Structure formats: C-alpha cells, structure tokens
Amino acid sequence: MSFPWARHYEPKNPVMQWVDSRLPLPRFVYNAIGAGYPVPRNLNYFWNFGVLAGLALVVQIVTGIVLAMHFHSSAAGAFESINGTIMRDVNAGWFLRFAHANGASMFLLVIYIHIFRGLYYGSYKAPREMVWLIGVVIFLLVMATAFMGYVLPWGQMSFWGAQVITGFFSAIPVVGEWIRVWLLGGYAPDDAALNRFFSLHYLLPFVIAGAVILHIWALHIPGSGNPTGVEVKGEQDTVPFHPYYTAKDGFGVGIFMILFSTLIFFYPDLLGHPDNYIPANPLSTPAHIVPEWYFWPFYAILRAFTADFIIPAKLWGVVAMFGSIILLFFLPWLDKSPVRSANFRPGYRIAFWILVLDVLVLGYCGGSAATPAVVIVSQICAAYYFAHFLIVVPIISRLERPKPLPNSITEAVLGDHGGSRMTETALRA
Amino acid sequence: MATLEDGVSPNQTVVPPGDVIEDARRRDYLKIAAVSVAGVGAGVAVLPLINSMNPSADVLALSTTELDLSAIEPGMAIKASFRKQPLFVRNLTPAEIAEADKVPVSSLRDPQTLEDRTKEGKTNWLITLGVCTHLGCVPLGAGEGENRGPFGGYFCPCHGSAYDTAGRIRQGPAPTNLQVPDYAFTSDTVVVVG
Amino acid sequence: MLPLFTRSIKFIIGAGFIFVLLLALIGTVTTLIKEPAQPTAEEEFHKHPKELDLASNGPLGKFDNAQLQRGFLVYEKVCASCHSLNLVSFRDLQQLGYNEAEVKKIAKDWPIKQPVQDPKAGTWGERDNLASDRFPKVYYPGTGSPPDLSLIAKARHDGAAYVHSLLTGYQNQPAELLKKFPTAKTPDGSYYNPYFANLNIAMPPPLTSENQVTYSDGTRATVDQMAKDVSAFLVWTAEPTLQTRHRAGVAVVLFLLFATALAYGAYLTVWRGVKH
Numbered sequence: 001m002s003f004p005w006a007r008h009y010e011p012k013n014p015v016m017q018w019v020d021s022r023l024p025l026p027r028f029v030y031n032a033i034g035a036g037y038p039v040p041r042n043l044n045y046f047w048n049f050g051v052l053a054g055l056a057l058v059v060q061i062v063t064g065i066v067l068a069m070h071f072h073s074s075a076a077g078a079f080e081s082i083n084g085t086i087m088r089d090v091n092a093g094w095f096l097r098f099a100h101a102n103g104a105s106m107f108l109l110v111i112y113i114h115i116f117r118g119l120y121y122g123s124y125k126a127p128r129e130m131v132w133l134i135g136v137v138i139f140l141l142v143m144a145t146a147f148m149g150y151v152l153p154w155g156q157m158s159f160w161g162a163q164v165i166t167g168f169f170s171a172i173p174v175v176g177e178w179i180r181v182w183l184l185g186g187y188a189p190d191d192a193a194l195n196r197f198f199s200l201h202y203l204l205p206f207v208i209a210g211a212v213i214l215h216i217w218a219l220h221i222p223g224s225g226n227p228t229g230v231e232v233k234g235e236q237d238t239v240p241f242h243p244y245y246t247a248k249d250g251f252g253v254g255i256f257m258i259l260f261s262t263l264i265f266f267y268p269d270l271l272g273h274p275d276n277y278i279p280a281n282p283l284s285t286p287a288h289i290v291p292e293w294y295f296w297p298f299y300a301i302l303r304a305f306t307a308d309f310i311i312p313a314k315l316w317g318v319v320a321m322f323g324s325i326i327l328l329f330f331l332p333w334l335d336k337s338p339v340r341s342a343n344f345r346p347g348y349r350i351a352f353w354i355l356v357l358d359v360l361v362l363g364y365c366g367g368s369a370a371t372p373a374v375v376i377v378s379q380i381c382a383a384y385y386f387a388h389f390l391i392v393v394p395i396i397s398r399l400e401r402p403k404p405l406p407n408s409i410t411e412a413v414l415g416d417h418g419g420s421r422m423t424e425t426a427l428r429a
Numbered sequence: 430m431a432t433l434e435d436g437v438s439p440n441q442t443v444v445p446p447g448d449v450i451e452d453a454r455r456r457d458y459l460k461i462a463a464v465s466v467a468g469v470g471a472g473v474a475v476l477p478l479i480n481s482m483n484p485s486a487d488v489l490a491l492s493t494t495e496l497d498l499s500a501i502e503p504g505m506a507i508k509a510s511f512r513k514q515p516l517f518v519r520n521l522t523p524a525e526i527a528e529a530d531k532v533p534v535s536s537l538r539d540p541q542t543l544e545d546r547t548k549e550g551k552t553n554w555l556i557t558l559g560v561c562t563h564l565g566c567v568p569l570g571a572g573e574g575e576n577r578g579p580f581g582g583y584f585c586p587c588h589g590s591a592y593d594t595a596g597r598i599r600q601g602p603a604p605t606n607l608q609v610p611d612y613a614f615t616s617d618t619v620v621v622v623g
Numbered sequence: 624m625l626p627l628f629t630r631s632i633k634f635i636i637g638a639g640f641i642f643v644l645l646l647a648l649i650g651t652v653t654t655l656i657k658e659p660a661q662p663t664a665e666e667e668f669h670k671h672p673k674e675l676d677l678a679s680n681g682p683l684g685k686f687d688n689a690q691l692q693r694g695f696l697v698y699e700k701v702c703a704s705c706h707s708l709n710l711v712s713f714r715d716l717q718q719l720g721y722n723e724a725e726v727k728k729i730a731k732d733w734p735i736k737q738p739v740q741d742p743k744a745g746t747w748g749e750r751d752n753l754a755s756d757r758f759p760k761v762y763y764p765g766t767g768s769p770p771d772l773s774l775i776a777k778a779r780h781d782g783a784a785y786v787h788s789l790l791t792g793y794q795n796q797p798a799e800l801l802k803k804f805p806t807a808k809t810p811d812g813s814y815y816n817p818y819f820a821n822l823n824i825a826m827p828p829p830l831t832s833e834n835q836v837t838y839s840d841g842t843r844a845t846v847d848q849m850a851k852d853v854s855a856f857l858v859w860t861a862e863p864t865l866q867t868r869h870r871a872g873v874a875v876v877l878f879l880l881f882a883t884a885l886a887y888g889a890y891l892t893v894w895r896g897v898k899h
Contacts, residue, residue: 091483243460278770
C-alpha cells in the first residue's frame with residue numbers, strides 16, 4: 001500500500017511476532033483488510049458489495065464441498081441423488097441444497113450491484129483499470145460456473161440449458177459443430193458432459209478465488225475509490241479499514257444474511273423453474289426454455305438478433321451476447337472523461353440510469369416467452385445497450401461539462417460551509 | 430485537524446480520524462457482543478455442514494437385517510450383509526459345539542463361552558460379524574471349501590488370526606473374538622439382526 | 624487516415640450492431656403486420672388453477688397429518704396403479720403418523736413389488752417391499768408413461784392448486800370453443816380439461832364419485848375433498864422437510880435480526896465522532 005500514513009503491523013502477541021518474522025502472512029492480512037489499509041472515509045453502502053461477493057463465494061465453496069460428498073455425477077443418478085437422497089435423507093441436506101442454489105442467485109445479485117456501482121462511480125477509470133479488467137474476468141468465470149452448476153441436477157432445464165448453450169458454439173462457421181461435440185463429449189448432453197461440467201464446476205471456484213486475490217491486490221495499489229471520485233489527498237481523507245469498514249461490512253453481512261435466509265427457508269423455489277423438478281428427458285423439450293434469472297438480459301440480446309446479414313442471425317446473436325460482456329473490457333478506454341463519479345457528470349448520469357432500466361427490461365424480456373412484442377422490445381433495448389457503451393458514453397465523455405468537484409474528500413464530507421477554506425489551511429499547516 | 434470535524438463535541442477529538450478516544454467503556458461491550466453473536470451464528474451454521482456427513486436416513490434405514498435360517502444345514506455357514514458389512518451365520522454341528530465347550534475359558538485371550546455368544550436354546554446358531562478384530566479383513570471359513578484354520582472356525586488370511594468354532598480368537602494378532610451383533614429370533618427360523 | 628479509423632472503430636462496431644438489430648426489428652415488425660399471430664384454443668381456454676387453501680401454504684405453513692393420511696389413502700387407492708412415487712420411501716410414511724408396524728404392513732401389502740435380480744442366473748424376479756425401500760416404479764403398458772408424482776407439486780406452476788384444479792376440472796368441451804376452433808376437437812382417448820396445458824389430457828378422470836375411497840376419520844369423501852387431500856399429500860411428497868424448513872427459518876431469521884441490530888450498534892459505535 002502506498003499511502004505513507006498507513007499503519008504498520010506491530011504484533012504485541014509473541015506468537016504472532018514469531019509467525020510474522022518467519023512468514024509475514026499476518027502482516028499481509030493486516031495490510032489487505034486490517035488496520036493497515038487506509039480507506040476513504042466517505043464510502044457509502046454500495047461499497048459493501050465487494051466484501052459481500054467474497055462472502056457469497058465462500059458460502060458457495062463451503063456448501064458445494066459438502067454437497068459434492070453426496071452428489072452422483074451421472075445421467076442416471078444425478079437427479080435422484082439431489083432430489084431423492086440429498087433433499088430427503090441426508091441430514092440437513094435440504095438446507096445445503098437450497099443454500100447452494102439460492103447462494104448462486106445471491107452471488108450474482110451482489111455482483112451485478114457491484115458492477116453497476118463501478119459503472120456509476122467510474123471505478124474502471126485510471127488508475128484502477130486493472131481492477132476492472134480482473135473483475136470482468138471474475139464475472140465471466142462466475143457465469144461459467146453458475147451455468148455448469150445449473151446442469152448438475154439433470155432436470156429438464158439443466159439438460160436443455162446445456163443443449164442450448166453448447167449449441168451457441170455450433171454457430172461458429174466450419175469448426176462450430178466439431179467444437180460443440182468436443183465440449184459435450186458426445187452428440188447431446190449425457191454422462192460425459194455431466195461429468196466434465198461437475199469437474200469444472202468444482203475447479204472454477206478456486207480459480208475465481210485466485211482471481212479475487214489479484215482483484216484485491218490490484219485495488220490496493222491505488223487504494224479504494226470513493227463516491228466523489230476525488231483521489232485521497234491526505235491522512236484526513238481516510239480511515240483504517242479495520243475497525244471502520246469491518247464494522248460497516250459486519251452490518252452489511254447481517255442484511256445480506258437476512259435476505260439470503262428468507263430465500264432459503266421461506267421461498268427456496270422462488271428463483272428456480274418448476275421444469276427443473278422434472279428429470280431430464282432428451283426426447284421432450286420444455287415449452288419455454290429459460291435460463292436462470294441472472295442470464296436473462298444476455299439471453300434477450302441473443303434472441304434479439306433474428307436477421308441474417310452477411311453472417312447468419314444465429315451467429316450474430318452469439319457474437320452479440322458474448323460481445324455485450326467483452327466490451328466491458330474496453331470501457332476504461334471508451335469513457336475518456338477525467339471525472340469519475342456520475343454525481344458530477346449530469347449527462348453520463350442520465351445515460352447510466354437509462355442503461356439500468358435498459359438492462360432490467362432486457363432481463364424481463366429474456367425471462368419471457370419470445371412473442372413478437374417481447375422480441376421487438378428486446379431489439380430496441382439491445383440496440384441501446386451497444387449504443388450506450390460504444391457511442392453514447394464516448395460522445396458524452398467528450399462533450400459533457402462536469403460539475404465542479406470538491407477539493408478533497410474531507411471537504412465533501414464536511415460540506416461546503418467554510419469547510420473547504422479550512423481544509424486548505426489545515427493542509428498547508 | 431481535529432478542529433475540522435464540525436459536529437464533534439470537544440471530548441471526542443479525532444487524532445487522526447480513526448482513532449476515536451472512547452469516553453465510555455460501555456461502548457466496547459456493544460462491539461464485543463456483536464462479534465460474539467456473529468461468532469455464535471457462524472458456529473451454529475457449521476453444525477448442519479458437519480451433521481450432513483453423518484449417516485443419512487436411507488443408510489440408517491438399512492441398519493437392521495432380517496434373515497431366514499431355514500436353508501442352512503448343520504455344519505454350513507452363510508455370508509449375509511449387515512450394515513454393508515459381512516455377517517457370518519453358522520449352524521454348528523454337535524461336534525463343533527462340544528469342541529467349543531471343551532476349551533477352558535480362562536485360557537482364552539478374550540474369555541467367553543459359546544453360550545455367552547449365542548442365544549439360549551439356540552446354541553447351534555453362531556451369528557458374528559465377518560470382520561477380523563485385528564484390522565478389519567474378512568476371515569475365511571464361511572464359504573464352502575474355505576480354509577477354516579487350525580481351530581476349525583474362521584481364519585483371517587491377512588495376518589493369520591485363527592478363530593475357533595465359537596468364533597473366539599485363538600491364535601494370531603487379533604485382540605478380541607469376532608463381534609456378535611445384537612439380534613433376536615422372531616420365530617424358529619427368522620432372525621432380525623440389529 | 625489510420626488514426627481516424629482507430630479512433631472511430633468503436634462507433635463503427637456500435638453502428639454495426641445497431642444496424643443488424645434494426646434489420647431484425649424491421650423483420651419482426653413486418654412479420655407481425657403481415658402474419659399476425661393467430662389466436663389458439665390453448666391461449667383462450669386454458670385456465671389458471673383455482674386457489675387452494677392448505678395448511679402447508681405460505682412461509683409458515685405446516686402439515687396437517689390427518690389430511691396427509693387421507694391424501695395417502697387417495698393416492699394408494701386411486702393414483703398408485705399408474706403413477707409411481709419413486710423418490711419417497713415407505714419408511715417416510717412414519718412422518719405422517721403411521722407407526723413402524725403399520726408402515727411395514729403397507730410396504731408388504733403394496734401390490735407392486737420390488738424387482739430383484741438373481742445374481743447367478745441374471746433373471747429378474749420380485750420380492751415384497753420393505754420399509755426401507757422406495758416406492759417401486761410403475762411400468763404402465765398403455766400409451767405414454769404417466770409421470771412420477773414425487774415432485775409433481777414442485778414441477779408445475781402453483782403445484783398443489785394445479786393438481787386440485789386438474790382433478791376436479793374435467794368437463795365437456797365447451798360448444799363455444801368448437802365453434803371458434805373447429806379443428807381443436809378433443810381427440811379420441813383424451814379428455815377435455817381446461818387446467819391442462821394443451822386442454823386435452825390422456826388421463827381419464829380419476830376421481831368420479833363420492834366415497835370412492837372410505838375415510839376412517841369420518842370426513843365426507845366428496846370428489847373435491849379427495850382432490851384436496853391428495854394435493855396436500857403431494858405437497859408433502861415433494862418436500863417432506865417443508866415444516867422443518869419453516870421452523871428452522873423462523874429461528875434463523877430472528878437470530879439474524881438480533882445479530883444485525885447488534886452489528887448496527889457496533890457500527891455506530893465505531894464510527895461515532897467520525898463524519899463520513
């Protein structure tokens with residue numbers, strides 16, 4: 001950490017002194033999420049979601065490890081082992097299963113809020129581009145893991161979800177069909193596909209955990225951003241992570257847990273689909289194939305492309321769907337505005353809220369049956385989605401006249417009534 | 430710098446922001462309580478995780494085994510399965526019973542009579558687990574033509590433990606006799622184990 | 624020229640996507656105008672399930688064991704000959720209040736037996752069910768295989784209400800429907816039921832007359848009552864741990880509310896005197 005006023009780790013306990021002098025792991029933790037990490041004092045509740053995402057990852061790994069002890073990874077036994085053995089016979093098995101299934105939803109919900117926080121407050125801008133890039137990688141890994149996890153119960157939606165998603169790859173010219181068969185290890189999802197999905201579903205969370213460490217490391221080089229987007233100028237702008245933000249995160253974790261538990265214990269099937277309680281049947285397709293809610297916006301973009309133009313419509317859909325996430329990688333260079341926070345960017349702020357609405361509507365469309373009306377709305381919203389990142393934001397970032405920024409975080413916190421003058425004096429002193 | 434903090438009363442100076450000088454010890458209790466309650470919560474949350482590794486209801490449902498003994502002739506033995514472990518059921522001949530009774534109990538490593546190990550009036554039915562008490566191998570002797578060892582009972586091929594016709598350890602490293610599970614005759618020929 | 628191209632590449636890509644979407648949009652609108660979707664009999668005559676009031680409803684719902692036992696009786700006497708319950712074990716019936724001996728007897732007397740394979744000959748025979756067995760699979764020789772009912776209350780929207788409405792929803796095909804959709808006549812061997820997704824169900828009406836099963840607790844066995852009871856039973860088979868889940872949930876949420884209030888207090892304490 002680069003702030004010169006960051007506290008240094010001085011263990012009082014002789015055991016910790018002994019450990020720290022041989023392996024400075026306690027020091028590392030202290031500087032990462034302890035009192036040795038100075039954080040802007042003005043973070044709002046949207047800054048809780050990074051820690052919550054980490055918590056959700058831990059919950060998924062822990063419940064997943066125990067569930068894997070009871071799961072049968074085979075087309076003949078997967079459905080029965082989850083809906084029969086785990087849900088009925090394993091001690092607290094129903095709790096573990098519902099916690100894991102709803103934990104995925106909570107994880108993605110937290111990630112989405114975390115991403116939109118980043119979009120609103122310009123967290124992707126210099127000097128934090130690397131934090132953002134690693135974040136997009138984590139997002140892709142989480143989506144892959146969630147998709148493969150949804151296949152494991154081997155219900156109707158699991159099976160047809162696997163069929164449809166791997167079908168995307170057959171849109172690739174020439175080698176597409178070969179790639180699809182290679183991914184599945186067969187011509188349709190079966191034991192081979194289920195087993196490799198299980199293997200990867202168990203592996204990827206640990207890859208994600210590694211990427212999370214890089215994400216936090218990259219964050220600690222410039223330090224955390226803040227709602228004003230003004231960089232930290234001095235010691236008065238920060239507080240140590242512990243106890244200030246550990247306390248605040250503790251409260252956030254409580255709220256998260258209340259919502260999570262309400263889902264697990266009272267509405268465990270709210271976010272699932274009834275068809276996944278029907279065992280996979282390769283000979284009968286469900287009336288409406290829908291992915292889990294967190295994929296709906298992307299599914300709507302996929303279905304919006306219905307016209308052939310140079311390449312087939314199907315390939316356009318797949319390119320656009322992956323493109324809609326890939327273009328997030330370029331965002332730091334698409335938005336050239338030096339001002340980070342949308343609080344001081346009137347034009348960008350409007351575009352941001354349109355994007356939020358746009359993604360919500362896309363989500364609604366992706367979850368609905370593809371009637372003409374739904375498709376038309378998806379097409380309009382998908383157009384805005386691409387326009388937002390590739391046209392609107394680059395143009396706004398050039399034309400917009402941002403509002404005056406506060407001189408410092410402290411000034412912003414204390415308000416404008418004489419505070420700013422005094423801050424300057426204090427800084428000079 | 431502390432003077433910058435408007436709305437802060439003079440006895441709560443901030444030096445630097447972050448180092449709040451506590452004016453009431455009572456405040457600490459709240460923090461301690463919050464951390465303790467969170468710790469209790471985390472502890473309780475771990476319980477279902479651990480409990481899920483205990484035998485599940487379908488495993489427990491197989492914890493008793495019902496056997497029909499009518500087809501076992503004297504001198505014969507069968508291997509059955511009890512809680513997914515081998516179970517030896519042997520119909521002893523009078524000669525085998527006499528041989529078992531002949532042994533002075535005090536000379537045994539694990540002193541038990543044949544009568545201790547069978548049900549009253551059913552001395553000929555020797556029901557034991559087929560698990561060597563040394564390291565858990567399955568002894569020979571229950572199947573037809575298998576080596577019954579030097580004492581005519583069971584013989585464990587792993588480390589040479591030999592059991593007599595009452596399933597008692599007589600030679601080799603095993604510390605105790607073959608274990609007799611709980612069982613009861615529900616009729617002359619039907620026994621429920623477990 | 625090249626720098627200009629690099630600078631405007633984003634606009635080109637963006638415009639590309641928008642152009643293709645515009646083409647697609649024109650296509651969709653044209654189709655919509657030229658060939659507006661024809662209404663179908665399913666869309667117009669399909670009905671959503673009637674509301675069903677069960678003890679297990681809602682976030683705090685409990686099981687009514689008397690009703691579950693009646694429902695099991697209906698399942699046993701009416702449904703079980705065609706529909707299996709393959710994820711449920713006979714031993715689970717003890718949760719409905721049957722004792723061990725009763726469960727053993729139910730298992731032993733169950734008309735469909737457990738298949739067993741002779742390990743030497745490889746041939747299949749059968750044996751009586753044990754309490755530890757799952758309900759055996761039903762192999763139905765007729766057309767199509769009736770679905771397993773273990774999870775039916777979770778595998779349909781509004782599960783229990785759907786089962787109840789379906790069982791009581793058999794009727795003659797409305798004349799109005801035939802007038803509007805002359806080709807939508809219920810085919811032979813199917814039965815008109817507006818609660819079924821495509822209106823025509825292959826299952827003959829299973830509950831047809833009062834007292835089709837005899838309740839021992841004195842409840843009047845009307846068709847509606849039997850349908851209700853078996854729906855309640857199928858909620859139980861779909862999730863026998865539902866009541867446990869609700870009870871645990873109340874304790875967990877109360878604990879979390881308390882813990883979170885404390886955490887909020889600790890948060891205020893820590894930040895006291897620090898403006899942010």
